[in-house]
Amino acid sequence: MNVAARYKIVDGHKFPRQGAFVFSPNHYSEIDPIVMGMVSWKLGRLPRFLAKASLFKLPVAGWLLTKSGQIPVQRGGSVRGSEPVKAARRLVERGQMVVVYPEGSLTRDPELWPMRGKSGAVRIALEQGIPIVPAAHWGTQQLMERYSKKLHLFPRKTILVKIGDPIDLAEFRGRNLDTATLNEATAVVMDAITALLEDLRNETAPAKRWNPSEHDQKETGRFEA
Template identity: 65%
Template sequence: MSERSKPSIFWLFALFALPLMGLMVKFRLHDREKMPQTGAAIITPNHYSNIDPVVIGTATWYLGRLPRFMAKASILKIPVLGWILLKSGQIPVERGGSTRSSAALNAAKELVAKERTVIVYPEGSLTRDPDMWPMRGKSGAVRLALELDIPIIPVAHWGTQQLMARYSNKLNVFPRHTIDVKVGDPVDLSEFVGKPLDNKTLTAATNKVMDAITALLEDLRGESAPEVRWNPAEHNQSETGRF
């Protein structure tokens, strides 16, 4: 049985959100059969627009899974909104983004026990790459995957920038936009299993995830990404943002 078919608070979200998104966006889902319909999984999309969570959340629903995110703990403390987010299974992350916080790790363990999915942006914030290719990733997703033995499912999307440009908060509603979403095979992290989760291991594992996401985006764009991935630290750019 699809996770989406079970009664949940997401049905209420879908009742209001899906018709609105349908007016603005036509989704083209590529290789949707690669999205596992059961079991815990970490979904790792590319990130280049402020509306990405809405787009990816909607696409995840259409792919048969429920969209849960790593969310800043401060957001979950907001009255009413925080309660809704907690009830829908969002995972709180304290400022600094460490998955070692007890709250995040316990929530992640519950995710495994209940066979849920969680969406993690491995770049941590909107890409700073001038051409919107994925930039250097952070280790949160692979740390969770290796600590809890959860598969990572890479996802790429393209066309979202027509709905909302990078760094903008303005919606471009008309004309209706087409957004392509491509699902990849689970990232093979077997070579890292059993190794100490030090900086060397986590960096190498994260690079594999970013390579997989970039390859999917290359397919969608019909272009080749730069040989060297953008590193904000080398360009005096901030990486603050999502987990």
């Protein structure tokens, strides 16, 4: 990965060097976890990820995921499942970090802007009482395009990364973590990630964030205005 890309990290000093926290970047390429894992490593931390449980059944790869402390999540499930919750508690006890993509999957926004987020990242942060640190990166799509499995190793790419300030979730702490509260907190996180990406791209994101459920309903004729 060092041969394939150079990393220009802006505000790397905002990345916590110790203690437990949730690291939440944007997501638009299959290789993003490796890229942000490299960034975390370069900034002095060993990353942990929420990963599909099916990956842990693969020969060799599954063993590596388990031994490196990655967290299995059942497909179609959520971080509310018992194993992810227990794993999050262990992270806090050990002062480790976990990378959680708030979008849950690759963005479906045509221009690769962050889409509507899911509640996994904020739920862990709020339930465990740990910070959530937003980040954005740009340039990974030159290394591997969205939905592609092909790596473009040469010429060497430049990946821009910007680390944000820890997000203040104080107004949500102590509240019932119902759907409305989690969605509100998630929107705050997505706004922060989008602002960081705007800085990297020197562009302005669309006023309305891409909502996959709305577009799916439109495509199937089930959308009601």
